[in-house]
Amino acid sequence: MTSQTLQNIRKIRQTIARNKISDAIFNVIGLMSMLVAISTLLALIIDLFIDGLPRLNLQFLTSFPSSDALEAGILAAWVGSIIVILVTASAAIPLGIAAGIYLEEYARKNWFTDLIEINVANLAGVPSIIYGLLGLGVFVYGLKFERSVLSAGLTLALLILPVIIVATREAIRAIPNSIREAAYSCGASKWQTTWDHILPYAFSTILTGIIVALARAFGETAPLIVVGAVAFIAFLPTGLFDPYTVLPIQMFNWTDRPQVEFQVNAAAAGVVLVFMTLTMNGVAIYIRYRLRKKIKW
Secondary structure, eight states: OOOOHHHHHHHHHHHHHHHHHHHHHHHHHHHHHHHHHHHHHHHHHHHHHHHHGGGGHHHHHSSOSSSTTTTTTHHHHHHHHHHHHHHHHHHHHHHHHHHHIIIIIIISSSSHHHHHHHHHHTTTTTTTHHHHHHHIIIIIIIHHHHHHHHHHHHHHHHHHHHHHHHHHHHHHHTOOOHHHHHHHHHTTTHHHHIIIIIIHHHHHHHHHHHHHHHHHTTTOOOOHTTTTTOOOSSSOOTTSOOOOOHHHHHHHHHHHSSHHHHHHHHHHHHHHHHHHHHHHHHOOOOHHHHHHHHHHO
């Protein structure tokens, strides 16, 4: 073995050793960052539960807001949150999945579709207050839906639509082309291939994006303030054109009060909001798990 070969082997070993050290440092930094983030989140949640749990009871969940903190409840807020999120899901999920399918499977690859893709990706990062102003101009004043449940749900649907579109496209893109080719070879049309083969394999991944999007919409405040969420409401909305309030708005209203009792009420409402969000996510994750078990690759 020549001296040049030995020198090359020595350099390779040194490079491998440096790379191992870099990997170890990166692992430590990543682990510490994750621990700091999780610890901070746990501390906030624990503090919220400590403050809010004593106030949680049936009376709090079944009472309307009141100027008396001990008699105030969140009935209108949690019912309004559920109704608004149902409107949001009904509008955003079908439209987002359809748009993702079209862009990935049907749209021709040209400058126009490239422009659409860039804008969809950028819209996912637009501040939520901008969507509130858009909803105010389009739904409240333009379409005359007024400051209603329908305006709120459609505004939040616009907010999460880019997330669902991007998630749908990424899920469809991950499906191997061999599945498409096998379907085409059996005489399936483009739509039959997409509906019967691509979507069943991709839907569990699409559902992950939907979970993230709905969780974001469930806790949004700024767009709903802009489109007219009511801070104090003593009745339940019975239709899509009724006034409404939601849990984040109710919490914001209570935290603005100087009395300590209202701060406790806000913490209790926060506990309910966390529970409802986790429940919604848990149901969606269970559905995703069941769908994945049925799929055989």
